[in-house]
Amino acid sequence: MCRHFVYACLCALLLNAATLAAPLQMVANNFPPFTDQTLPYNGLAVDLVSTALSRAGFASEYQEVPWARAIEGLQHDRYDLTVATWFAPERAVYGQFSDPYFTNTIRFIRKKGSHVEFKQLSDLRPYLISVVRGYAYAPAFDSDASLKKHPVTSFASAARMLALGRVQLTLEDETVAQHAFNGELRDIRDELEFLPKPLSESPLHILVRRSHPQHQQIIDGFNQAIRAMQADGTYQTILKRHAND
Numbered sequence: 001m002c003r004h005f006v007y008a009c010l011c012a013l014l015l016n017a018a019t020l021a022a023p024l025q026m027v028a029n030n031f032p033p034f035t036d037q038t039l040p041y042n043g044l045a046v047d048l049v050s051t052a053l054s055r056a057g058f059a060s061e062y063q064e065v066p067w068a069r070a071i072e073g074l075q076h077d078r079y080d081l082t083v084a085t086w087f088a089p090e091r092a093v094y095g096q097f098s099d100p101y102f103t104n105t106i107r108f109i110r111k112k113g114s115h116v117e118f119k120q121l122s123d124l125r126p127y128l129i130s131v132v133r134g135y136a137y138a139p140a141f142d143s144d145a146s147l148k149k150h151p152v153t154s155f156a157s158a159a160r161m162l163a164l165g166r167v168q169l170t171l172e173d174e175t176v177a178q179h180a181f182n183g184e185l186r187d188i189r190d191e192l193e194f195l196p197k198p199l200s201e202s203p204l205h206i207l208v209r210r211s212h213p214q215h216q217q218i219i220d221g222f223n224q225a226i227r228a229m230q231a232d233g234t235y236q237t238i239l240k241r242h243a244n245d
Contacts, residue, residue, distance in 0.1 A: 024061070024081060026050070027070045027074070028062075033179040040241070042062050047238050048101060056218070056222055074095060079209070081095075081207060086202045087205060096207070099226070101206070107194045108199060109159070109193065110162070110193060111193075112192065119197065122146075124169065129170065130149075130161050130162060138199050138200035155172045156185060159192065160188065162192060163191045
């Protein structure tokens with residue numbers, strides 16, 4: 001009995017040591033320019049997160065899967081952390097959130113020369129707004145049945161409809177939209193402009209599974225590393241190298 005107990009404890013210690021030595025398995029869905037395996041450093045968010053984790057003493061590996069699979073894998077210990085996550089109370093049950101390291105800013109976009117203004121959602125009732133089917137923009141906007149929304153399959157489609165005058169507005173995260181305007185929408189980017197008032201601002205976090213034996217150390221190390229990167233200029237350097245992705 002005693003030898004069996006010692007053997008079991010030894011196996012548990014070895015398994016725990018192997019877990020601690022293994023690279024952290026990071027996961028996200030495809031969300032360019034934040035997370036995208038076709039981009040340098042796998043995208044802006046992956047670059048920031050992996051750099052901060054490395055500074056904190058943690059090796060990491062990145063995988064890209066659909067969002068539902070990422071969350072399910074985190075809950076079942078197949079992945080250690082999600083790279084780019086908005087806070088939700090239900091996620092805090094099985095994962096620990098870092099401090100925010102970026103902010104997703106959703107803005108409306110209009111055609112240049114348009115007189116559309118946005119101070120409150122009721123201002124937009126006269127206009128047709130192109131939205132991406134299945135996207136969540138902001139709870140108040142998403143649930144407002146008085147707004148006229150035209151669903152499309154992608155932001156590129158929404159922006160082209162706007163440029164052609166078929167809708168009066170569309171909306172997107174500012175960084176995501178700029179990425180598109182620097183790439184596939186380069187031909188129409190000078191025809192469109194952001195409205196100054198954002199619809200929403202959502203802090204971006206990493207989410208570490210609570211079942212990881214070092215989840216608190218990972219969070220603390222990441223938070224400290226991000227603050228150090230912001231202080232010494234590394235954070236800004238990473239933003240600049242992704243500015244034209």
